[in-house]
Amino acid sequence: EGLVVSFGEMLIDFVPTASGVSLAEAPGFLKAPGGAPANVAIAVTRLGGRAAFVGKLGDDEFGRMLASILKQNGVVDSGIVFDSGARTALAFVTLRADGEREFMFYRNPSADMLLTEAELDRDLISRAAIFHYGSISLITEPCRSAHLRAMEIAKEAGALLSYDPNLRLPLWPSPEEARDQIMSIWDQADIIKVSDVELEFLTGENSVEDDVAMKLWRPTLKLLLITLGDKGCKYYTKDFRGVVESIQVKPVDTTGAGDAFVGAMLRRIVTDQSALQDEKKLREILRFANTCGAITTTKKGAIPALPNEAEAQEFLQRV
């Protein structure tokens, strides 16, 4: 069965012990392992698929803790490198009263930003059936070059490339720079997933209508996905397009919903790539991915909330 190799950052989110407070007002914080590419790798293994993570962590207690979380979840860890001179990245995250998340990052620079081309596990990357990545690893050198090289290695070895930009504006020098860099690797990807918010940012238009989404379409793409929160997702391929609604849940924490969605989608596509040309199969996969995203919102945190196959099937049966 095909291997999903996920490239990028893994870090610790510190989340307030009380809800609806600002970072300054938070009485205390809990550690929540995260980083979208790492979440996606775990989303895949939890659903019974094979996944590896490639990235750099600090050679400190937090870095070792994160590596052991990947290992405990059955993620292949041979692509992880430890930096003895830099710390594992931290982010303080709070959900404001208006429901938006507020981030404060500690990356000065953090270990994930220091991965070099020479440190890449080329053998592992070459074994990828799907190579998945975000855009945070594009922000600074030397990680940016390592990211671009890893994409090349995977592509040369015949992997499908999967891209979820995961916009984190405060990490970029400017919005223009974020947009330019995110778009600079657009044409390499086979599968791209963006959220409705990212669609708006990248196109400059406040709408999720097809004509706006099509601005992100390229003939090089096999699948473009727009996630719509509780409304599910839209899909675009060269031959067909449509909407798949999500299931109804009572969300308590939406962190990781997008990563659960991507992990579930990749876990299915890696076993049956023909779904990219078969609308019926693709819609079934997206119903499954929506369900996995929805389940993730019903529990606190990202990694603890990612469903296994039995849970996902149970929810699918219920509706």
Ligand code: ATP
């Ligand atoms: P993240 O919050 O992790 O950055 P995102 O913005 O990339 O996520 P969302 O659109 O919030 O992604 O969620 C991904 C998918 O999860 C949605 O397309 C949907 O299928 C499912 N989902 C998210 N929130 C809900 C919800 N409240 N009810 C039902 N399904 C949901």
